[in-house]
Each structure stands twice: as C-alpha cells, then as structure tokens.
Amino acid sequence: MVGFVVRRTARMAVTVLAVVLVTFGLTKLAYQNPARMLAPDNASQETVDAIANSLRLNDPWWVQLWHYVVHGPEIKGTPTGLLNWPPSLGYSYRMQRPVTELIAEKIPVTASLAIGALVIWIVLSVLAGVYAARRPGGWFDTISSGASYVMLSVPTFVTGVVLLYVLFYQLSLHGLKFFPSGGYVPLTENPAEWARHLLLPWLTLVLAEVGLFQRVVRASVLEVAGADYIRTARAKGLPPWRVYFDHALSAAANPILTLGAIEFAAILGGAIITEQIFGLDGVGRLAVNAAQSGDAPVVIGCTLFGAVVFVLSTFVIDVITHARSGK
Structure with missing residues (x-):
C-alpha cells in the first residue's frame, strides 16, 4: 500500500x-x-x-x-x-x-455547483441503474436507455439555455417566478435561497451526467448479478433491495467511484459553460474573463487549480479502490 x-x-x-x-x-x-x-x-x-x-x-x-x-x-x-x-x-x-486570493473567493460558488450536482446525479443514477439492472430489457430499462442516449447527445449549453427559457422565462411570463435567472446566494447567508438559485445549474449538470452514470451503474450491477454470492443472498430470502444495494452495488462500486471522481474534478476545476449561462461568479468564469483580458497569471493559476483538483480526486479514488481490492 x-x-x-x-x-x-x-x-x-x-x-x-x-x-x-x-x-x-x-x-x-x-x-x-x-x-x-x-x-x-x-x-x-x-x-x-x-x-x-x-x-x-x-x-x-x-x-x-x-x-x-x-x-x-x-x-x-x-x-x-x-x-x-x-x-x-x-x-x-x-x-x-x-x-x-482571487481563486479562493470563487471556490465556494464552483464547489456548491459541483458538489450539489454530484450528489443529485449519483443518487438518481444509482436508483435508476439498479432498477434497470433488476429487469434488463424491461420497459424501464428500455426507456431509461433511450433517455440516456438523448441526454448524452445534447450539449450542456443547449440544456442550460432550454431550461432558462422554459423554467425561468416562460414560467415568469405566466406569473410563476420560482426559478431565478442566475446569480448566487452564499449558503451561510440563506440556505433556502442558496439552493433555489442553484436549482437550474444543478439540473443542467445532472441532465448531462445522469445518463452516463445510470448506464455505468446498470452495467456494473449486471456484471456481478450472476455471481455465486448474489445467488446465495437470494437463496437466503433477502429482500431484492438488500441483494442489489448491499451486495451487488457494493461489489460494482469501483468503476462508479472512479467515474464520479473524474466528473466531479472536471466540474470543480472549471464549470465554465454552466457558470457563464447562469451568471455564477465561480472559478470557471474567472478563467474565461482572465483569458479574454490577457491576465496570464490568472489563466495559469485557474488551470493549475483545475489540474490539482483533478489529480487529487483521482488519487483519493485510486487509494480507495486499491484498498477495497485488498492488494
């Protein structure tokens, strides 16, 4: 080790x-x-x-x-x-x-965006992937598979613009002003407003990621579903949710953890498109503004920040998966 x-x-x-x-x-x-x-x-x-x-x-x-x-x-x-x-x-x-100092001021915004989206898409992906793996080829598996391909095919900026148009602009025209157009409210200032202002950015990232993760979870669970210990668990009369969540999902966790770390690091290191669309003043927006103005030290600093986040995330996951393998 x-x-x-x-x-x-x-x-x-x-x-x-x-x-x-x-x-x-x-x-x-x-x-x-x-x-x-x-x-x-x-x-x-x-x-x-x-x-x-x-x-x-x-x-x-x-x-x-x-x-x-x-x-x-x-x-x-x-x-x-x-x-x-x-x-x-x-x-x-x-x-x-x-x-x-400039990057440190922007980290709470980007971290809120990345962590919130990660939690949502992991939960949805695990639930949808495990349910699809229980009945491969069934109606839910077929629908979720098609939806995954559609979500993977649509660029993030298109998803963000469509969500802004439908859930902000159109609803506002009809007097329903729940979703803000953008901006950021610190968590320590008002948790409810913090979550409300991040709902559309979170949804944009979730729709971009949940399709891929759901397919990975499904494939990982199906790979171990025929193992001897899974058949033994079923023979003991364990409820299906325990068989899949306690045994199959645990055994299939390594690829899910690895992919999650990579995607989380990519978003945390520079959620450029989402931050630009929704007016979030995070690290990604700082990097874009610096590149446009020729502020090379900030460009280098933001890039290096993203690289450090990426290598640290993958390092932690590599250590966890290596320890889980028992080597």
Whole structure:
C-alpha cells in the first residue's frame, strides 16, 4: 500500500508539472505583449516596464518559468512562487491582487455547483441503474436507455439555455417566478435561497451526467448479478433491495467511484459553460474573463487549480479502490 501511494504521488507531481509547462507555454504564444495586457488600462509606461521586470518578461522563457515556479514576483517583500510556503499562484496586476486570493473567493460558488450536482446525479443514477439492472430489457430499462442516449447527445449549453427559457422565462411570463435567472446566494447567508438559485445549474449538470452514470451503474450491477454470492443472498430470502444495494452495488462500486471522481474534478476545476449561462461568479468564469483580458497569471493559476483538483480526486479514488481490492 505504501509503495502504491508513493507511485501515485510521484505521478501527481509529474502531471502537475506537465500542466504548468504546457499552460505557461500556451500563454507565451497567445499573449504577444503580456506586460501591457497585464497592466491596468490607464497604466503608465513606467508601470508596464515594472511589470515586465517583475515577471522577467525580457528574459528567455525558461528563466521566466523558473522564476514563476521558484520565486515569483515579490509583493510587499514576499515571494509569490509555487514552491514558497504557503504556495502562491502569482499576482494579477490587472486586478491588483494575488491570484490565490482571487481563486479562493470563487471556490465556494464552483464547489456548491459541483458538489450539489454530484450528489443529485449519483443518487438518481444509482436508483435508476439498479432498477434497470433488476429487469434488463424491461420497459424501464428500455426507456431509461433511450433517455440516456438523448441526454448524452445534447450539449450542456443547449440544456442550460432550454431550461432558462422554459423554467425561468416562460414560467415568469405566466406569473410563476420560482426559478431565478442566475446569480448566487452564499449558503451561510440563506440556505433556502442558496439552493433555489442553484436549482437550474444543478439540473443542467445532472441532465448531462445522469445518463452516463445510470448506464455505468446498470452495467456494473449486471456484471456481478450472476455471481455465486448474489445467488446465495437470494437463496437466503433477502429482500431484492438488500441483494442489489448491499451486495451487488457494493461489489460494482469501483468503476462508479472512479467515474464520479473524474466528473466531479472536471466540474470543480472549471464549470465554465454552466457558470457563464447562469451568471455564477465561480472559478470557471474567472478563467474565461482572465483569458479574454490577457491576465496570464490568472489563466495559469485557474488551470493549475483545475489540474490539482483533478489529480487529487483521482488519487483519493485510486487509494480507495486499491484498498477495497485488498492488494
């Protein structure tokens, strides 16, 4: 087990390093005059030159990369490199704030979106997948299979726009103003309004994911449904729900956990489309705005945040599934 964890940790470090290299290189290609783009709109030439010197933009790219990772620009005498403690993701000269602080402010929004949607689609997928596996080829299995293919075929932005049009615009025209058009209310401020403002974004993500998960759950349960211990459980007279949920689903949990971790990390790392449609000021929207304005440190920071979330999620699931396998 220790050797497995060490290997996975080394793989995580290599993955994050590769993301830093690729993202850093792409920003160098995309932004031809980064110092001017990073500076505020009314900045003087002296300010632009100071930004260029701070980021070593006049040095070769490998010097800039080394400076970004090891030291970073000094803000109030404090280095802001990745390898400092606490680690820093650089500094946004356009917004005059550390990138780490900017991302930290947006995490509650994106986390609320991702975690809420994950809980809903996992619950629905497990219930629908297990029920379909109990009667393969039956009416529910046939209908859910067709619905899954439809949901997988429709892009997320189309689902979000349709839901906004039907559940917000059309209902509002008829005097039913339950669904807000967008925005975010913090959970600590008003839990009911927090959930109400996230209902449509959650539903958008759930419809995009539940079809795939339902099919994975169904296939995983069917794969173990003919095992000896399942037949033994039935022979003992256990209720069907216990046979499938306590025994079959538990044995088929590994692929479900793996897929769930990957999808959760993808959403948490950058729910760009959903946040843009519903006006949620999360990490994904921050990354889009930074890319449009040429704020390279924020672009790199958001990309690195998404990569870290992804590798940590897959690492945790790999450890859990390895421990479940008993190796």
